[in-house]
Amino acid sequence: MSYTALYRKFRPNVFAGVVGQDHIVKTLKNQMKTGRVSHAYLFCGTRGTGKTSTAKIFARAINCLHPTEDGEPCNECKVCQDILAGRSVNVMEIDAASNNSVDNIREIREEVKYPPTEGTFKVYIIDEVHMLSNSAFNALLKTLEEPPAHVIFILATTDPQKVPATILSRCQRFDFRRITADDIAHTLMKYLNEEGLAATEDALRYVAQLADGSLRDSLSILDQCLAFYSGEEVTLEKVQDVVGAVDKTVFFDMTEALKQKDAAKAMELVEEMLLAGRDVKQFVTELLVHLRNLLVTSTVPDNARILDLSAENAARLQQQAKGLSPAELTYWIGRFSGLQNDMKYASNERILLEVEILRLCSTWADTDLTALAARLAGLERKVAEGVTVTVTEQVSDGAVKKEKPKAKRKPPALPEDKENLQKEWPLLRNEIGDPILKSKLSRVEIGFKEDDNVYLVCEYGALADMVQKYLPQITEELEKATGKTFQLQTLEKAAYDQWREPIMARRKKQLLMKTTPNGQAS
Numbered sequence: 001m002s003y004t005a006l007y008r009k010f011r012p013n014v015f016a017g018v019v020g021q022d023h024i025v026k027t028l029k030n031q032m033k034t035g036r037v038s039h040a041y042l043f044c045g046t047r048g049t050g051k052t053s054t055a056k057i058f059a060r061a062i063n064c065l066h067p068t069e070d071g072e073p074c075n076e077c078k079v080c081q082d083i084l085a086g087r088s089v090n091v092m093e094i095d096a097a098s099n100n101s102v103d104n105i106r107e108i109r110e111e112v113k114y115p116p117t118e119g120t121f122k123v124y125i126i127d128e129v130h131m132l133s134n135s136a137f138n139a140l141l142k143t144l145e146e147p148p149a150h151v152i153f154i155l156a157t158t159d160p161q162k163v164p165a166t167i168l169s170r171c172q173r174f175d176f177r178r179i180t181a182d183d184i185a186h187t188l189m190k191y192l193n194e195e196g197l198a199a200t201e202d203a204l205r206y207v208a209q210l211a212d213g214s215l216r217d218s219l220s221i222l223d224q225c226l227a228f229y230s231g232e233e234v235t236l237e238k239v240q241d242v243v244g245a246v247d248k249t250v251f252f253d254m255t256e257a258l259k260q261k262d263a264a265k266a267m268e269l270v271e272e273m274l275l276a277g278r279d280v281k282q283f284v285t286e287l288l289v290h291l292r293n294l295l296v297t298s299t300v301p302d303n304a305r306i307l308d309l310s311a312e313n314a315a316r317l318q319q320q321a322k323g324l325s326p327a328e329l330t331y332w333i334g335r336f337s338g339l340q341n342d343m344k345y346a347s348n349e350r351i352l353l354e355v356e357i358l359r360l361c362s363t364w365a366d367t368d369l370t371a372l373a374a375r376l377a378g379l380e381r382k383v384a385e386g387v388t389v390t391v392t393e394q395v396s397d398g399a400v401k402k403e404k405p406k407a408k409r410k411p412p413a414l415p416e417d418k419e420n421l422q423k424e425w426p427l428l429r430n431e432i433g434d435p436i437l438k439s440k441l442s443r444v445e446i447g448f449k450e451d452d453n454v455y456l457v458c459e460y461g462a463l464a465d466m467v468q469k470y471l472p473q474i475t476e477e478l479e480k481a482t483g484k485t486f487q488l489q490t491l492e493k494a495a496y497d498q499w500r501e502p503i504m505a506r507r508k509k510q511l512l513m514k515t516t517p518n519g520q521a522s
Contacts, residue, residue: 045176048214178213
């Protein structure tokens with residue numbers, strides 16, 4: 001006999017089995033009791049929250065020959081059995097991702113004319129409805145607004161923003177909430193007891209946190225762990241081995257290393273993590289969650305409900321958060337969020353992670369306001385701890401170092417220097433040693449206006465904001481390469497093109513008038 005995945009085996013067959021959606025279940029039951037069933041519903045919510053399961057239960061409940069007093073389907077009559085077996089012609093589940101054309105909707109419009117062969121209603125469950133084409137949505141409008149009395153539409157989607165307003169206005173909308181980690185953990189424990197399998201409480205809670213509000217995702221992760229450790233009790237360490245995660249202790253240790261600017265300790269932690277075969281992206285993702293939890297702990301007094309952590313982890317977070325400022329945590333979160341985005345396009349994720357850690361453990365890498373605020377908060381913390389920090393000295397890794405005298409500025413660039421910079425820019429940007437900065441500058445070109453500035457023309461606005469933070473570093477690199485000082489500014493390409501087009505058109509017109517007889521354009 002073929003194996004049935006847990007998320008399929010434990011798909012709920014009654015409303016009572018739907019986890020974490022009591023507000024929707026109660027409304028649907030009351031509608032059936034009072035005879036106020038609508039002709040069209042829109043079920044919205046993230047993956048694995050019970051949208052399709054609830055739609056199928058509702059389809060059986062309104063057609064059941066012997067429903068319970070509480071509004072549940074009996075699942076024993078012929079109608080319920082046919083729907084459960086998928087052989088009923090009165091309940092049709094349609095995948096809009098693969099049936100998204102006008103022709104598919106026309107077929108539905110022809111079918112709704114005929115009454116159900118058994119039961120009371122014909123129910124159309126259209127899953128991932130946002131995948132329908134615009135023409136298909138338009139073809140569905142009239143039928144959805146005034147369907148025959150025996151037809152009910154249930155539209156399910158994970159992206160309601162893509163559903164046209166004309167469709168939304170014709171449906172009763174129900175938003176499925178993310179399921180809490182506690183509810184998921186309790187449900188998983190119940191399922192395991194039914195299967196005669198064992199798992200520790202902290203393992204199930206960790207699975208629930210990884211699922212991010214999706215019961216189906218948690219069942220898939222648990223299924224994978226049970227298959228890997230067949231016949232054994234599932235523990236936290238075993239779950240971490242399967243998903244490539246690391247023990248939470250490493251996040252406390254990494255945060256402490258960043259706090260003390262201990263680059264050697266931080267690099268050692270990265271090495272241990274990689275030798276254990278852990279995934280770099282997963283490490284950065286969970287480190288971000290840890291930093292976020294520290295920030296919430298240090299700024300929100302009553303945070304137990306927000307964090308949703310065990311008492312042991314909450315107490316440990318509280319202890320570490322006392323020695324960190326919100327400015328430092330906010331800065332680190334911003335840096336690692338940017339790193340997470342850069343990793344999508346990187347061939348060697350380890351190098352990016354190590355460079356970022358070394359940057360955060362230094363006192364010179366960043367000079368923007370956020371970095372300065374974080375450094376100031378760190379100095380204030382050291383002063384509070386009794387470490388003496390003078391104006392002309394900085395404490396770094398326990399050693400006192402004097403500031404180096406500022407280098408003399410190079411002479412300002414002349415117009416011909418700017419033109420040479422524009423020509424040599426592809427070579428100059430490739431010689432920059434910082435891999436993160438180099439990747440950003442690959443989408444930046446050199447432009448000029450009628451002032452003395454050199455404009456770094458960026459492909460999009462967010463890139464211009466990121467490059468703005470590196471202007472001192474870029475200026476220094478260009479000084480070393482050219483021996484000249486450039487006044488740099490960042491500018492979005494769309495804004496630069498908007499300024500440049502009328503200028504170029506005017507110059508073209510002037511050139512044309514010079515080349516025609518009597519100075520008149522032909």
